[in-house]
Amino acid sequence: MQWPRRAARVTLDLALVALAWWLAFWLRFNLEVPGEFIGLASEGLGICVVAYAAAFVVARVWRHVWSYTGLPELRQLVVGIVVGGAITGALLLALRLPNFPRSVLLLQPVLALVLLGAARAGWRTVVESRSAHGGGRRVLIVGSLQDAADALRALKGSHEWLPVGIVSPIPSDVGRSIQDVRVLGGVDAMAQACAEVQAQTALVASPPGSDDRRQALLGATDAGIPLLTLPRPDEWLKAQGAGPRRVELEDLLGREPVQLDEAGLSDLMSGQTVLVTGAGGSIGSELCRQIARFGAARLVCLDISEYAIYELEQELRASHPQMRGLYYTCNVREPQRLAAIAQRHRPAVVFHAAAYKHVPLMEQLNEIEALRTNVIGTLNAARVAGECGARRFVMISTDKAVNPTNVMGASKRLAEMLVQAVAGRYPQTRFVSVRFGNVLGSSGSVVPLFASQIARGGPVTVTHPEIVRYFMTIPEAAQLVLQAGLMGQSGEIFVLDMGEPVRIVELARMLIRLSGHSEQEIPISYIGLRPGEKLYEELLANDETTVPTPHPKLRVAKSGGALPDIEAVAKWIEGAGAAPAGELLRGWLREQVPEYSPPGTVDQAA
Structure with missing residues (x-):
């Protein structure tokens, strides 16, 4: 033919x-x-x-x-x-x-x-x-003339989509046209423009994270039409569809793509054995995907959850059949089991992602569990990395370790200090901690909670109207962890550029709009701050300063103060018993982490 x-x-x-x-x-x-x-x-x-x-x-x-x-x-x-x-x-x-x-x-x-x-x-x-008379879906494009031109080129020749108008955030664009498609008005007039040209959907061409995207979300809800955007470059490469897709929360919050030292990471990972604790979790599993992409010969995956490690095994075997994956059920609180695995495989790099991270759960009834996993588990993993001769050990930390007001944050801060203390005993291994904020869509995070509440018809529960948090996507967090592990010198704590903080109530509103509902249909209710929570998270403690690195999204936190006695910390936690008194545990934590300041005494009888 x-x-x-x-x-x-x-x-x-x-x-x-x-x-x-x-x-x-x-x-x-x-x-x-x-x-x-x-x-x-x-x-x-x-x-x-x-x-x-x-x-x-x-x-x-x-x-x-x-x-x-x-x-x-x-x-x-x-x-x-x-x-x-x-x-x-x-x-x-x-x-x-x-x-x-x-x-x-x-x-x-x-x-x-x-x-x-x-x-x-x-x-x-x-x-x-x-094509124009072939019944394609009538689409309104949101963006400046330059953004619209790029979108029109992407839709060129498509029989499925028919561009019928443009709404632009630039007032001087109104009345002009490109490829015979006219700018009908501003983004705030989106509902009227949709009615004028009988648009069936809106395609957002404005860059991710822009105010235009957020305004488009409001306009699309008012107009009663779905909001679409063009696939990201990584989606084009993965062939996840050649046409527009629904707008996601990541598109609205928006982050610049991470610049990775591809050559350096390939040199670090290629042909090597890499061990990941907490490999079945949100960050751990994404780390495994990225490590496999950089050509690791063997990937040793550890997780306490049998189901999580099984799911990871099935995924990696399908996506990276050339890589040898080894999947262990293992608790990082068991040093002998951890040491046996590490001595058998001798990893060149160890990523420690295993941790308890849910603030309210660790604040009441489970405080000793936070210390056993976040502190002793980290100590075990760091020691094992040094004893087996690993080149690098990277611990995943959190912004809640800065001026902590809760047990979880204080336990992670103490874990950072122990990693620095262990670094002095194993000079052949570089020990690095990486501190970042909330990760969109990770297990236990606010986004899946909001999504389930919306699916049930609401209400969406927000703790406080002014509460703000830093957010990044799971792939971005994992990639920056890898980059920090490559760049870091032993004992350093890296702080990731988390961008601008986001009000949680605004996050809730965007998710409600993305689901196709209004706040009248899915109300938002305020339930008050939970135990250990604070309105504003910090990435740097008051007595810390940062120094820039060659990477624009990574800085090194410098802090003073004496490091804890490793043996004394381990002995106290071991001797604390199965259910130590909350005030006793918090008092000891305050001695170890001077910046820890719990808001008040928690009633352990509750």
């Missing part, structure tokens, strides 16, 4: 070249070619057609699809015509035909360009007109 169409296009091109040849003679002699020159024209016609055919083959003009002709294709056509005209002129001048009108050699390429360009433009116009 393709060959007859290509043959027809080749035939038409050569026929138009021949027509341009005759038109050139016709114009040269004022619309009437003398008889003696008709023979010259006929004699040169064959040379002209053959020369252009050869030039078009060299310039790859006949590989173009006319339905998608644009400036790049027209530039190639110009090259082909110039080369064809030059070959024609050179051959005819070499033959020295008597009285041959040389002006024809200049006129003919110009006429050929006009005719061949018009043929392509006409065909594309017919195809686009047919």
